Amino acid sequence: MKICQVEKPLVATHRIAGLEHRHLQVVLDGSSQLVAVDAIGCTPGDWVICVGSSAAREAAGSKEYPSDLTIVGIIDYWEEGA
Amino acid sequence: MKICQVEKPLVATHRIAGLEHRHLQVVLDGSSQLVAVDAIGCTPGDWVICVGSSAAREAAGSKEYPSDLTIVGIIDYWEEGA
Amino acid sequence: MKICQVEKPLVATHRIAGLEHRHLQVVLDGSSQLVAVDAIGCTPGDWVICVGSSAAREAAGSKEYPSDLTIVGIIDYWEEGA
Amino acid sequence: MKICQVEKPLVATHRIAGLEHRHLQVVLDGSSQLVAVDAIGCTPGDWVICVGSSAAREAAGSKEYPSDLTIVGIIDYWEEGA
Amino acid sequence: MKICQVEKPLVATHRIAGLEHRHLQVVLDGSSQLVAVDAIGCTPGDWVICVGSSAAREAAGSKEYPSDLTIVGIIDYWEEGA
Numbered sequence: 001m002k003i004c005q006v007e008k009p010l011v012a013t014h015r016i017a018g019l020e021h022r023h024l025q026v027v028l029d030g031s032s033q034l035v036a037v038d039a040i041g042c043t044p045g046d047w048v049i050c051v052g053s054s055a056a057r058e059a060a061g062s063k064e065y066p067s068d069l070t071i072v073g074i075i076d077y078w079e080e081g082a
Numbered sequence: 083m084k085i086c087q088v089e090k091p092l093v094a095t096h097r098i099a100g101l102e103h104r105h106l107q108v109v110l111d112g113s114s115q116l117v118a119v120d121a122i123g124c125t126p127g128d129w130v131i132c133v134g135s136s137a138a139r140e141a142a143g144s145k146e147y148p149s150d151l152t153i154v155g156i157i158d159y160w161e162e163g164a
Numbered sequence: 165m166k167i168c169q170v171e172k173p174l175v176a177t178h179r180i181a182g183l184e185h186r187h188l189q190v191v192l193d194g195s196s197q198l199v200a201v202d203a204i205g206c207t208p209g210d211w212v213i214c215v216g217s218s219a220a221r222e223a224a225g226s227k228e229y230p231s232d233l234t235i236v237g238i239i240d241y242w243e244e245g246a
Numbered sequence: 247m248k249i250c251q252v253e254k255p256l257v258a259t260h261r262i263a264g265l266e267h268r269h270l271q272v273v274l275d276g277s278s279q280l281v282a283v284d285a286i287g288c289t290p291g292d293w294v295i296c297v298g299s300s301a302a303r304e305a306a307g308s309k310e311y312p313s314d315l316t317i318v319g320i321i322d323y324w325e326e327g328a
Numbered sequence: 329m330k331i332c333q334v335e336k337p338l339v340a341t342h343r344i345a346g347l348e349h350r351h352l353q354v355v356l357d358g359s360s361q362l363v364a365v366d367a368i369g370c371t372p373g374d375w376v377i378c379v380g381s382s383a384a385r386e387a388a389g390s391k392e393y394p395s396d397l398t399i400v401g402i403i404d405y406w407e408e409g410a
Contacts, residue, residue: 056312097236117166136217301382
């Protein structure tokens with residue numbers, strides 16, 4: 001899993017039906033911006049654990065959900081680069 | 083998921099039957115060119131969300147569809163590098 | 165999917181039974197050499213679409229085929245870096 | 247599989263139910279910090295084998311477990327860069 | 329698939345039961361060291377084809393085997409950088 005920081009919510013009104021109305025977050029993986037499905041309820045600035053690969057689907061709630069990156073936990077304490 | 087910009091459609095007349103006649107788009111992931119199945123109906127210049135991994139298959143419409151990158155949403159507003 | 169150029173066939177006489185006698189091609193992904201299963205019938209120099217992830221298995225013809233990169237189409241016209 | 251060194255345990259009290267109470271470790275893959283599910287019982291400093299992709303789920307104990315990186319073995323002897 | 333060179337066997341006595349007693353090899357992917365399950369019977373110095381993603385499981389012998397990189401063939405003739 002990756003350690004990412006939540007940057008901001010992402011709005012994409014025009015989306016495939018399979019994505020439903022789940023919240024999407026822009027997360028920073030180092031300096032790269034990725035999009036993750038928020039299965040937790042995060043706030044910008046949170047340090048989170050993101051799961052990828054096929055496990056992202058289950059983590060988002062169902063084997064059919066089309067996610068390849070899902071936020072599965074908020075890290076209690078994290079200091080960048082420490 | 084990745085944040086990409088649609089560059090142009092890709093024409094590949096000689097393709098495996100499994101790809102059907104679905105539209106393929108060249109998308110930019112940073113400075114890298116990738117090919118994504120267009121499940122939305124995009125226009126060059128659009129900023130889009132692309133899903134990879136095994137989720138790209140479901141997102142393209144069926145578990146058997148041979149995609150590893152599918153456009154699943156158009157971002158309402160995106161400013162590069164912001 | 166990746167945009168690659170076919171470099172040359174790859175000969176591997178000693179292989180697991182599951183690979184069968186399918187043709188393998190060395191393809192260039194930028195400057196990296198990868199090996200792809202040829203599901204199309206390519207010629208060195210062709211610009212092709214390669215699918216990875218679990219979709220490479222279906223694209224090679226069956227869910228049990230052990231491929232993680234399969235050539236699924238030949239691009240009609242491609243100019244490098246254009 | 248990747249060769250990683252265990253850095254420290256990771257505490258994430260707020261997590262999805264699917265992660266259960268399994269131990270998570272911060273591991274170093276070269277200079278990158280990743281999070282792995284500990285299926286072995288490791289100690290900081292251990293050199294370990296981490297499996298990714300969909301195999302990480304099975305390795306964590308069940309096909310439904312949402313892991314994309316699982317520690318599956320401790321290397322008997324490893325000298326970095328040797 | 330990747331083109332790798334076999335460096336040496338890897339000994340990990342303490343491993344999850346699912347890995348069984350299969351031989352593991354340290355392989356070089358360019359300058360990166362990875363661990364692959366040896367489904368062929370390789371010798372250090374061999375140039376081999378390694379399959380990743382979910383196909384590595386089937387290639388290792390069963391859909392339940394926890395591999396994300398499996399050696400599936402020995403290349404007949406390979407000259408590095410040629």
